[in-house]
Amino acid sequence: MSAADPKDVHRTIERVARESYGRLVAYLSSHTRDVAGAEDALSEALIAALTAWQRDGVPRNPEAWLLTTARHSLIDFIRHQQVVLAGEATLLLLQENSTEATLATRFPDERLKLLFVCAHPAIDPAMHTPLMLQTVLGLDAAHIAGAFLISPKTMGQRLVRAKRKIRDGGIRFEIPRDDELPERLDAVLEAIYAAFGIGWDDMAGADQRGRDLAEEAVWLARVLFQLMPDEAEVRGLLALMLHCEARRAARRGPKGQYVPLSEQDPKQWTLPLMEEAERHLAEAAKHGRAGRFQLEAAIQSVHAERARSGRIDWAAIALFYERLMRISPTLGTRAGYAAAIAEANGPEAGLAVLDAIELDIVSDYQPYWAVRAHLLERLAKMSEAKDAYDRAMGLAEDPAVREFLLQKRG
Amino acid sequence: MQFALLIYESPEAFKSRKDETNSYTGAWRAYYKSLVEAGVYVGGDPLEVPETGTTVRIKEGKRRVQDGPYADTKEQLGGFTLLELPSLDAALDWAARCPAASYGVVEVRPLAPDTKRRVTE
Numbered sequence: 041m042s043a044a045d046p047k048d049v050h051r052t053i054e055r056v057a058r059e060s061y062g063r064l065v066a067y068l069s070s071h072t073r074d075v076a077g078a079e080d081a082l083s084e085a086l087i088a089a090l091t092a093w094q095r096d097g098v099p100r101n102p103e104a105w106l107l108t109t110a111r112h113s114l115i116d117f118i119r120h121q122q123v124v125l126a127g128e129a130t131l132l133l134l135q136e137n138s139t140e141a142t143l144a145t146r147f148p149d150e151r152l153k154l155l156f157v158c159a160h161p162a163i164d165p166a167m168h169t170p171l172m173l174q175t176v177l178g179l180d181a182a183h184i185a186g187a188f189l190i191s192p193k194t195m196g197q198r199l200v201r202a203k204r205k206i207r208d209g210g211i212r213f214e215i216p217r218d219d220e221l222p223e224r225l226d227a228v229l230e231a232i233y234a235a236f237g238i239g240w241d242d243m244a245g246a247d248q249r250g251r252d253l254a255e256e257a258v259w260l261a262r263v264l265f266q267l268m269p270d271e272a273e274v275r276g277l278l279a280l281m282l283h284c285e286a287r288r289a290a291r292r293g294p295k296g297q298y299v300p301l302s303e304q305d306p307k308q309w310t311l312p313l314m315e316e317a318e319r320h321l322a323e324a325a326k327h328g329r330a331g332r333f334q335l336e337a338a339i340q341s342v343h344a345e346r347a348r349s350g351r352i353d354w355a356a357i358a359l360f361y362e363r364l365m366r367i368s369p370t371l372g373t374r375a376g377y378a379a380a381i382a383e384a385n386g387p388e389a390g391l392a393v394l395d396a397i398e399l400d401i402v403s404d405y406q407p408y409w410a411v412r413a414h415l416l417e418r419l420a421k422m423s424e425a426k427d428a429y430d431r432a433m434g435l436a437e438d439p440a441v442r443e444f445l446l447q448k449r450g
Numbered sequence: 451m452q453f454a455l456l457i458y459e460s461p462e463a464f465k466s467r468k469d470e471t472n473s474y475t476g477a478w479r480a481y482y483k484s485l486v487e488a489g490v491y492v493g494g495d496p497l498e499v500p501e502t503g504t505t506v507r508i509k510e511g512k513r514r515v516q517d518g519p520y521a522d523t524k525e526q527l528g529g530f531t532l533l534e535l536p537s538l539d540a541a542l543d544w545a546a547r548c549p550a551a552s553y554g555v556v557e558v559r560p561l562a563p564d565t566k567r568r569v570t571e
Contacts, residue, residue, distance in 0.1 A: 189542045189546055191542065194538065194539075403488040403489065404484070404488050404543070427483075429480075430479065430480040430483045430484070431483060431484050431487060432480075433476070433477060433484075434477075434481040434483055434484025434547065435547055436547065437547050437551070437552075438552075439477075439549075439552040439553070442473070442477050442480075442549070442552075443473055445480075446473050446476045446477070446480075449476075
């Protein structure tokens with residue numbers, strides 16, 4: 041190997057870090073359960089790579105180089121710590137040291153176990169997504185904090201606490217047993233979907249939270265699909281997110297104004313993403329177990345159908361929502377159901393669905409007020425509609441959504 | 451727990467206050483209504499434009515009075531809102547919904563009730 045261009049080295053490190061970060065952290069921590077230790081060891085290895093690769097050239101297998109270097113610093117660290125478990129963990133790490141030649145080309149992908157650890161029931165559910173984003177994708181705490189609207193210091197502390205719990209709380213790196221799998225997988229899917237951040241894609245209720253992590257979420261879902269290709273709900277989640285991603289460009293007008301789904305120009309939707317979503321949905325349906333994400337994807341699929349038919353089959357959407365209400369009656373589902381029922385059976389029917397929701401749980405839930413305003417307007421209850429539009433505007437974070445609602449309010 | 455949202459606004463934002471029909475006033479009216487209806491509003495007020503400020507300080511026994519606001523920044527304090535909320539997380543949620551968050555800056559600061567008690571008792 042010979043000296044390399046610093047720019048090439050930087051690029052290679054960035055690429056390897058992006059593609060292999062999660063695989064390396066998962067592999068390194070799967071023995072020790074020490075995620076923070078694995079991350080530290082990997083960042084040391086990345087720093088070491090900066091000088092070594094510039095001096096000696098980029099190694100043929102950069103990932104294996106990083107793994108070897110990180111593992112050495114991890115073993116050093118464990119030796120210094122002399123913690124109770126260290127004997128066993130060090131032994132395991134050293135043992136695999138002897139099989140370096142095989143490792144250089146291939147080491148086991150433990151990311152699935154890591155995903156299950158991040159979404160373990162013993163970990164605060166609010167931390168499932170941040171943990172995944174940090175340990176599998178290598179995002180820093182400040183970036184994650186921004187997306188989740190939490191102070192960076194607090195997010196950093198919560199991540200440290202969660203990793204300590206993983207290390208000391210007896211959480212095992214394993215694929216859950218068959219009897220636990222559905223519930224545990226749900227938690228993983230929920231956490232990935234939370235990173236995607238768009239729970240509700242109709243009318244002026246688009247939830248902004250986490251939107252800048254949408255691509256990261258799709259990437260995580262693709263990893264999960266690669267690791268669990270036979271789980272229908274994994275395909276369902278991927279289909280749902282791909283349908284929403286396909287509409288990214290159509291969500292804004294030429295001046296940045298908000299365009300609700302039913303007014304979007306289907307020509308602006310990204311066809312390959314829609315087709316990929318449809319393929320996943322069709323494959324998932326063969327299992328005959330429609331879960332929450334398949335149903336949500338099916339609703340988006342009906343919307344996507346407008347690109348071909350020119351109309352929205354609201355009766356079909358309402359039907360999917362009815363099934364969704366039975367298995368996952370979240371506020372988002374109820375608001376979406378109300379909107380669909382209103383389109384299928386008239387605004388009174390939609391309003392009745394909204395009226396059944398207790399008022400104190402919607403006092404800061406924006407989509408409820410957006411749907412309510414729209415339905416009251418259709419019923420020509422103008423003063424009530426204006427009130428609801430105000431509530432929807434006041435709870436909106438996106439200035440484009442606020443402006444859209446202001447125009448409708450009049 | 452009470453939090454203050456300190457609203458920092460640009461010169462353009464201060465100018466757009468006057469127009470009653472524009473999105474500035476509409477957005478603030480809606481935000482205020484949402485705060486009150488959610489039961490978190492404690493108080494607050496907008497401040498007059500920064501140029502109306504006057505600073506006073508006593509240095510070496512001499513009074514120094516200056517026209518204009520204290521801070522020499524593009525965005526200036528334009529008002530404050532006091533909210534009663536269970537946590538900083540909740541306060542950040544409301545700060546993000548504040549119209550000024552998308553055209554200026556909103557600083558979230560907890561009130562200091564212990565200091566107040568020592569001073570007022």
